[in-house]
Amino acid sequence: MPKDDLKRVAYYPGCALEGTGHSYNRSTKAVGKALGLELVELKNWNCCGAMEVKNVDPKIQTYLSARNLAIAEDMGFEKVMSPCNGCYHNLKKAEYDLSHDPASAEVNAQLSTKSGHATYQPGKVETIHALDWIKDAVGEEELAKRVKNSLKGIKVANYYGCMYTRPRHIFPEKDKGPGSESTLKPHFMDDLLAAAGAENVDFPLKTACCGGAHALSDSDTSTKLVLNILTTAEACGAEVIATECPTCHSGLEMHQVRAEKVLGRKTNVKILYFTQLLGMALGLSARKVGVHENFSDASSLLKEKGLG
Amino acid sequence: MPIHERSLIRPENLVTHENLVIDGVDVSGHWSTFITSRTVTDYNEAMEEEISALPGGEHINRCWQCGSCTNACTVNAINPEFNPRYWIYLIRLGMEEELLRDKEILWQCVSCNKCTYACPRDVVPEAVMKATAHWMELKGHTPKSPSTHFDESFTGSVIATGKIEEGQVMRSFFKKTGQPLNQPWLIALVRGLVLKFPITLLMRLGLSALIRPRTSGWGRTQAALNDYVSEVEARNSKALGLDGKGKH
Incomplete structure (x- = not known):
């Protein structure tokens, strides 16, 4: 059911979307524009802490994420949308920790005061993912009506990764029955791409790990994990893996190359952000959604399917 | 007799004797493999x-x-x-x-x-x-892992500027871990990038080296975070009984 308050939300792109995930940033904005949704970027945002800062101390990560929530509140927003799984997860986790762990709340207050800004109080701002945003603000029915260039005939494996669903307790709105997202078998991306005409394959590794946290520090492990995802997607008949996380996306691209060079295992499945597929379905050009910025070269496949 | 639990026992604790007679019974050979008994006395209760x-x-x-x-x-x-x-x-x-x-x-x-x-x-x-x-x-049982080096490079960048710049974090990480940059897969990756976006890549690399992305007005936060990290380090050392023994 489309919700009006999602027509204009705060936007938290995060660091990766200004670097390796630039095409995700570009395609998310382009899709928003095409759907008549307004994104207002958080003023002077900072890194959420990603996968790394918590290993130095989890409360620093809580503060870093809470600072962004405080900015959203200060700008008068009740919702902040983050397309990056890592940012989305950390903002959700900060919300959970601040309302359940007094020690985290205390450190957040102390660091906020020292930094000279208001302390974020939990319950003020809700963090949503780009999937929630499109699904709730527009919905599949409306999306299907707006499709100009159906994704018909494209076989897609929907890959959600780790941070979108785990651990369950930081996502209180999930697993609430019909209509809500499932943490065990997420389906929001499947729903949206199906509405755009894509042929989703039955993919068992939707929430498998790509080893993104150790993409560089333990490359051999990451390559094995990624190769498993790539070969499984191919075995399921997928031509494209649709992603929703810049770490997963660049991990899949980078270790697809590494698997070929180090293990001699070549895979041909292409990797595209789900927003890139949606954008093209809405009639945007491949360039407009940043397909040329991806490492994985999907241009010939897209031409063959009459897209972009 | 086969030992079904063989996979659970370390090879050095499985013993067969060439010639062994106990109480007049010959227990030599493969059929009477022994498992060395183990006594643990050095529990680390802390x-x-x-x-x-x-x-x-x-x-x-x-x-x-x-x-x-x-x-x-x-x-x-x-x-x-x-x-x-x-x-x-x-x-x-x-x-x-x-x-x-x-x-x-x-x-x-x-x-x-x-x-x-x-x-x-x-x-x-x-x-x-x-x-x-x-x-x-x-505790000094192992040197810092590549993962810890990466976490520290990353966190250092966030505390310094409020944001990370991936190229900078990677350079710092490769330097800290002393990994060679001429690995075939890295070369293939970089070659692919250069062939694909010769101009944008050069521009982005050049720009990020000159102007690192940063959150403005981060100075006070940087100071607050540095103080907090020192507090955490001191607390951790104390909990492990390492205080006063210098920084690991």
């Missing part, structure tokens, strides 16, 4: 307390050894030696020597949170793995 005092280790005492974590584990699926359930067991018993046998792999947890999702006791095994890896490094 270990569980120390690990649970580090960030992330807080809830280790809740574990009731159901094994859901290991069953769900991403890394265990590609390396059966990676066994969070077993490590939590060893920590709680204080079997330090046994735990340290796995010091080369314990840091390899990829933080996928499958264990935390599966755990019925909210132990947060993922965080316990990080606390344990940290404990091993602080």
Whole structure:
């Protein structure tokens, strides 16, 4: 059911979307524009802490994420949308920790005061993912009506990764029955791409790990994990893996190359952000959604399917 | 007689004798393989307390050894030696020597949170793995892992500027770990990038080297975070009885 308050939300792109995930940033904005949704970027945002800062101390990560929530509140927003799984997860986790762990709340207050800004109080701002945003603000029915260039005939494996669903307790709105997202078998991306005409394959590794946290520090492990995802997607008949996380996306691209060079295992499945597929379905050009910025070269496949 | 549990016993503890007679009974040869009995006396009784005092280790005492974590584990699926359930067991018993046998792999947890999702006791095994890896490094049992180097490069960048610039974090990481940059797959990756976007890439690299992305007005936050990190380091050292012994 489309919700009006999602027509204009705060936007938290995060660091990766200004670097390796630039095409995700570009395609998310382009899709928003095409759907008549307004994104207002958080003023002077900072890194959420990603996968790394918590290993130095989890409360620093809580503060870093809470600072962004405080900015959203200060700008008068009740919702902040983050397309990056890592940012989305950390903002959700900060919300959970601040309302359940007094020690985290205390450190957040102390660091906020020292930094000279208001302390974020939990319950003020809700963090949503780009999937929630499109699904709730527009919905599949409306999306299907707006499709100009159906994704018909494209076989897609929907890959959600780790941070979108785990651990369950930081996502209180999930697993609430019909209509809500499932943490065990997420389906929001499947729903949206199906509405755009894509042929989703039955993919068992939707929430498998790509080893993104150790993409560089333990490359051999990451390559094995990624190769498993790539070969499984191919075995399921997928031509494209649709992603929703810049770490997963660049991990899949980078270790697809590494698997070929180090293990001699070549895979041909292409990797595209789900927003890139949606954008093209809405009639945007491949360039407009940043397909040329991806490492994985999907241009010939897209031409063959009459897209972009 | 075959020993069905052979996989559970270390090869050095399986003994067969060429010539051995006990009480007039010949027990030589393969058919009467012995398992060397083991007595553990050197329990480290402080270990569980120390690990649970580090960030992330807080809830280790809740574990009731159901094994859901290991069953769900991403890394265990590609390396059966990676066994969070077993490590939590060893920590709680204080079997330090046994735990340290796995010091080369314990840091390899990829933080996928499958264990935390599966755990019925909210132990947060993922965080316990990080606390344990940290404990091993602080105690000097193992040098800093590549993962720790990466975490520190990354966190350093965030504290300094409020944001990260991926190229800068990678350069700092490769420098700290002394990894060669001429690995064939890295070359293939960079060659692909250069062929694909010769101009944008050069521009972006050049720009990020000149102007690092930063959050404006970050100075006070940077100072506050640096103070806090020093506090955390001092607290961790104290919990491990390392205070006054200099920085690890």
